[in-house]
Amino acid sequence: MADIVFRNVTKRYGNTLAVNDASFTVNDNEFFCFFGPPLSGKSTILRLVLGLEVPDQGEVLIAGRPVNSVSPAERNVAMVFQNLALFPHMSARDNIRFPLVERKIAEAEIEKRLADVSQKLHIGHILHKPPAQLSGGERQRVAIARALVRHPVAYLMDDPISALDARLREETRVELKRIQRELGKTLIYVTHDQEEAMSVADRMAILENGRIRQIGAPAEIYDRPASAYVARMLGSPMMNILPSVRAAGGIEAAEGAIRIADAKAPAEAIEIGVRPEDIKVRPWTDQETAGGRPGSPARVFEVEPLGGYTVVTLAAGQARLRALLRGQPDIRPDAMVAISCEPGRVHYFGQDGGAL
Template sequence: FPHMSALENVRFPLVERRVAETEIKRRVTDAAAKLHIGHILHKPPGQLSGGERQRVAIARALVRDPNAYLMDDPISALDARLREETRVELKRIQRELGKTLIYVTHDQEEAMSVADRIAILEDGQIRQIGTPAEIYDRPASTYVARLLGSPMMNILRSARGEGGVEAAEGTIRIDDKTAPTDAVEIGLRPEDIKVRPWADGGPGRPARVFEVEPLGGYTVVTLAAGQARLKALLRGQPDIRPDAMVAISCEPARVHYFEQSGGALAR
């Protein structure tokens, strides 16, 4: 409410329900501490940033102690550091309260971090429901597969080859005789791709290192494999340079197979 201070906004649901003043003070103080807004409670909404207004709104919801919380991108306006802190707090609060929290987000990392179960929506339809680990490890379609993971899963056209599956014009060969015969695409998570120096005379064809992004604990390597571009996520800071020729591979058990319509195929 624009004519009220942030404190009055947070208190309002409890005042309306005629909660005792001592209890109001306790709940407001507790919510303000969790969301780091104690220093702005005296300000009117017009003097708050978008992120601060979001935190005040979350605090106003928390003090009510309802049966369920419905949150639509509740921390999208916060800066990266505060967003990380707040999502950890929200998860802890939900666990302590034991209340249902339905949480809408377009941030896949946020969804993986906060959720006990995720429902993936596409064009207004639920495509898959499961735990974060279930959806990440066994996506129901290429659409779902691309949503979770950073960098996203590499999806490549594939064809049956001698003893397995080939993709990216022969730069990738999967020795998997049990691969579904009706698979037309394969999915490779960047962290599952192995990259090693190319040795002349080795099986398949080499890929070229297109770009290298060192990010401290890991490195993202973009590879030109035939006409395709794919990303590999490597630990540490390996000695890999742009334009180097490398061999790429993936364990058969880590390969995902998809049919023509984009649906996942069982192994």
């Protein structure tokens, strides 16, 4: 078993609180992702797992064993650093072989693992080159390969494919997910790319200023965010968060352009959240009424055709919101439209930003 547990872990750098009372469990054989903006504590958590940092408070356990006072070498955890940390005087081949040579693995086994990981990451043709002669993406794949050739209790990866181009990044993250399943190892992955996080993670943690705001499966967090902050973090375009007011039989937002006929809407709600894909847009002349009373029109501010779907930015008074529509509908800037949303697709947030 290689589950990793944090119990009320806090880490400070001077006056900066990098990790704030973090408690979580990464299960054995799980692909777990930490996601958040820069300086939210993602890399510090990895360094605490690896042993490069020691908690100021709390306890870190690996496979049920407290490791606060255990050295990085004794923890047997493989790490792919954001700055890669390749040896400049060694070829790519020797960089990958290094952790196995140091552990006195048999030469035949080293070559077998090297060939296997080189094929998986498409780097066989560059093994003879030193890091200085490799592109950024090639260096990143060599660093990943150096971690994969080992048989540690867990793999840690700090934004390992950010330097790759879009197509290779997509291929590599699919490959990493497949490799993790085949190896049957725990993998902790840090990224600031929401698409990457949602596509690879079995579960993920959303971070803000060193504090964990929500943990769950990507689909669960997307559909049921615990706060307005979490709701904004996932989704492209991001969720529309709009001030709301009580109205007869429900809720109004965007200065009356959105009317939600939901008598059970929480009375303490001060904001609503609506995903762009849940907004329906119709010509104003064809609008339906809510409770027999017409709403207010919205104006099409901008139209972004993106092939299979179109992003439409709408203006309703001072409010701006975005709708995600299928295909390429016949909508022009400055057109007046009616917008609506099914009550079951609306999220309600209270005074502190928490979900109601």
